[in-house]
Amino acid sequence: MSRSTPLSNRIENWLPRLVLAPSLLVVLVAVYLFICWTGWISLSSSMIVPKYDFVGLNQYVRLWSTPRWHTAVFNLFVFSTLFLALTTGLGLLMAILLDQKIRVEGTLRAIFLYPMALSFIVTGTAWKWILNPALGVQKVVNDLGWTSFVFDWIAQPTFAIYCVVIAAVWQSTGFAMAIFLAGLRGIDNSVIKAAQIEGASLPRIYRTIVVPMLRPAFLSVIVLLSYIAIKSFDLILALTNTGPGSATEMPSTFMYSATFRRDQMGVGAASAMMMLMTVAAIIVPYLYSELKESRDGH
Template sequence: MSPPTSADFRTRLQDWLPRLVLAPSFATTLIFVYGFILFTVLLSFTGSKMLPNWSFIGLDNYVRLFKLQHWHIALKNIAVFASLYIVICTAIGLALAIFLDQKIRGEGMLRPIYLYPMALSFIVTGTAWKWFLDPGIGLEHVMHLWGWESFSFGWIKNSNMAIYCIVIAAVWQTSGFVMAMFLAGLRGIDNEILKAAQIDGASNWQLYRRIVIPLLRPAFLSAFVILSHLAIKSYDLVVALTGGGPGRATEMPATFMYSYTFTRNQMGVGAASAVIMLMTIAAIMVPYLYAELREKR
């Protein structure tokens, strides 16, 4: 057998180099993402309080979790927030995409304006909207200075309306991103199909209802998955905007998990709530990934 040549060594190096480069990132992800997910799942079955305690207690933490009124409040709030957030974001994003798809003048300037909020962190968005909605220094105060003394907008201080302030801020930040997804879908539609429908006498309403909207199904599905994921793990926006208040009016599963784990020293219950959130996200993501893989096959 002849000794390996420099060409063989170079070929082997080219084959292994990508693996060597990706190995640290893969190991880090494996440990600090999936490793800690497994660690959280294990904690949810233990009697952990302030520190991990490996005494196995079965499903007691889950039973206790669903008996807590605070958890039911958080579930109710996330249901209201997620449903409004997803529907409004999708509607606004689709409307903006259709508007920009008309080849209007200034499209190149409008696209970055709509997308700009997504470049901000949720902490910045929450803080900015907190100032804007604060009756003492925000919109209501400005209206009073302008002479409109009867104007009142104190939703952020109202326990019945505060959840809608979070919806407003979240929709403002994410609508531009959804618009970009729909705009990409619209630009990918074959113009020949649309021209054929117009020749057959289809109106613009029929064109969008029977051809364009059905062809945007992948964009709708992607938007739903991404928005659902953002809604379920919403923490920083809530903390910056309302802090979960007034009272517990804007308590979310993510803020509940943090408070029970790090403030109330109920690590087992907090881990159980985190596992419930993970299962909810998995219930959304797994069918989506399965559909994508099946479509590629």
């Protein structure tokens, strides 16, 4: 037996899909199609303008034989390792300290977090000034009487990358703190009380009970910070402008200068694809597990 559905009902049924369609289309084009497009350029011989021929993996071979790219990859490794370790550690410490019923918690939290509201360009500009050996921190310490104190990392090719680490840690610790603090607040207080009654000291309670319970927060912090690390671009431009020389080159800055300054669009696209693959390798499993968990939770 067939019944005719009223027209208005049928429109109502399709309206949700209709409304979502433009967004889907835009994302399919601007994210997925564009990724493929970049991938295509990375397989072509493009220099100043895109050329749609096919030269296989030539651009990748060129990329990996460029010393500057090696510097960039090495720097990314050094930078991410230190940035992740310091930001996570400091953020966790801040969160635990703030969780001890601190009277001015709100104000302190605001102080630790405000750098996140700033542009990396602003952060870079400020830290460039602070780290300036002639007029900044080094001079302050020298003037205090320690005349042999030297803190000129920003001018030293070997150490400049650590300046980037300092500024990036300063900017992002509040973010890690916020996530850890949310995690700590989500832990059932009775667990801590039970451990206290058993006579465990506070540091021990945190080490053996609380921190392991923060596993999901750790996962989020590490994944999101890795993403920040890989795409960090503006901070380096503002703080060191990839210098001295190309000592603080990173994949993101390499991609930009290869594409827009050195007319090596194919190499630039290849480096962009390398960045994308790195991010995807971290983010896709993370998103998958987050989505899967929330579905299981229902």
